[in-house]
Amino acid sequence: MKFSVGKSSKRDFKEAVSEAAAGLVSPKLLLFFSDVECFEGYNEEIKGRFKDSIILGSTTFAGFCKDGAYKDSLLVMGIEEGIECYADVLEDANRYPLKYVDRVQQCVQKFGNTKNTVCFEISTALISCEELVLSTLNSILEDKEIPLFGGSAGDYGKAEKTLISFNGSIYRNACAFVIIKNLGGKIHLYRENIYKPTAHYFTATKVDERNRIVHEYDNRPAAKVVAEALNTTVEGLPKYLDSYPMGRIIGNDMYITANQMVTANNGMAYHARVYNNSQMVLLEPDDYKKVIHTTIETVKKDIPNPSLAIMINCLARSMLFEGDVYLNDFAKEMSSALGNYIGFAGYGEQLGQQHFNQTMVLAVFE
Structure with missing residues (x-):
């Protein structure tokens, strides 16, 4: 699989995207996470630079990668080879996302087969939309045995505003989803409780x-x-x-x-x-450092050589770790199992049919 993860703490949007997306030419899928303040500026610059890519973005409390945890920064993952993917958005997420269920069906139908396929979704938070979004997505995905994972967008932890982005458009009440087929192996999903x-x-x-x-x-x-x-x-x-x-x-x-x-x-x-x-x-x-160590060892045993990984680490967990001066070390320690990965912190996590909180969810690609 050919992909890269980059980051930038620059507040000039053009400079930040140039640094974080250095080396990317035309990724099939680009994920990005940033603070609320600069999200729309980063989004506009990414949209202009990668017109042919599927782009999903979310505001976050912190972004994670192998180098550590970053606040007030831009994190980008671009995947250029090794996947097949199709994406869309469910609007009116807190009231009637089912109105857009055909968009899920159309994405699924584009695959020749759905072996080693997963759905990653990001929903805007603070509007209690997650259960409606999950029922809409799973009404199509379950028939094809496509597992789902994802998270709700985040902010500074003050529950004021969250945003997501799909292909350059900003949403305050929606769920962006991408169905990803790993052409190089399986996709393993994990859920960790502390x-x-x-x-x-x-x-x-x-x-x-x-x-x-x-x-x-x-x-x-x-x-x-x-x-x-x-x-x-x-x-x-x-x-x-x-x-x-x-x-x-x-x-x-x-x-x-x-x-x-x-x-x-x-x-x-x-x-x-x-x-x-x-x-x-x-x-x-629980003893969270012990729990995290067990998770790391489990992932290492299951997937000795992961290609890439996506993490959702709950905002509440992230704030707990930050208060214990552990957040940066946590992000680095996870890389011992996940390799080169990207992650974000929001107001909820989703796996299968369930929406929950104060949890870490991982998707690890062979």
């Missing part, structure tokens, strides 16, 4: 799914139930919310659901949907 279950399990018994609010666990006010489990009061609960997310249990799998806030009526608002009768577990922090 939180572990406590002994406290609940059933969601009164739920506002669309607004991501659980009003009751086990027929009692949700905030009171969670507060009791943490041995605190409802008033004291907010200080625990970042460190003690919930886990939504589906079969043998557990997906992290990040707390948003305590609502006025002692409900709990979340950053991903919880469904009525969902089985939930209160989570607590």
Whole structure:
């Protein structure tokens, strides 16, 4: 596979793109990630320079590559050989993305076969669109057994504005997707949790799914139930919310659901949907460096010589690592398993049918 990853911290858009995309001529697929402030400027310059390429971009809290973690910077990955890919965009993502489902179908139909194929998607965040987007994409992808992974766009961590880009157009309410066939081997997908279950399990018994609010666990006010489990009061609960997310249990799998806030009526608002009768577990922090080491060793064993990799590392995880002065080391350590890779940090992660939070998702190409 022929590709390159580049970066630039220059704020002159032309100079930054020249530096980050040095050596790229006409990539089949170009991914780029940057801070919100310069995103539109970088996008315009990239659009003008790579008119024949499929281009997907997203705002991010930080960009990742083998050299480290970068804020207020532009990161670019251009793939010139070794893949076949087709892409499009789902608009009106928070209301009716299904209106554009034919765009997914048309992309899938262009492949002779879909062996060793994956769908990568980026959605704008802060508009609760992810579950609608996933159901739309998977209505086509699942029939062809094409797995999906992706993430929600990010910003500085203040939940103010996120943007994505598709082929030079900027969107505030959309999902850009690209279906990629690896011509050189398989594509492996991974999901990493750095939180572990406590002994406290609940059933969601009164739920506002669309607004991501659980009003009751086990027929009692949700905030009171969670507060009791943490041995605190409802008033004291907010200080625990970042460190003690919930886990939504589906079969043998557990997906992290990040707390948003305590609502006025002692409900709990979340950053991903919880469904009525969902089985939930209160989570607590695990030894994250040990977990990351295990992930690295697993990837190394599965794919000794990866060609490229794409990472989505949740914004909340990234902020945690940054607070521990570990974010840069984390990015470098991941390269021992991923090789030359690119990554971004946003407000949610997606894998298969599920949208979740505070997680790392990896796609590693043989």
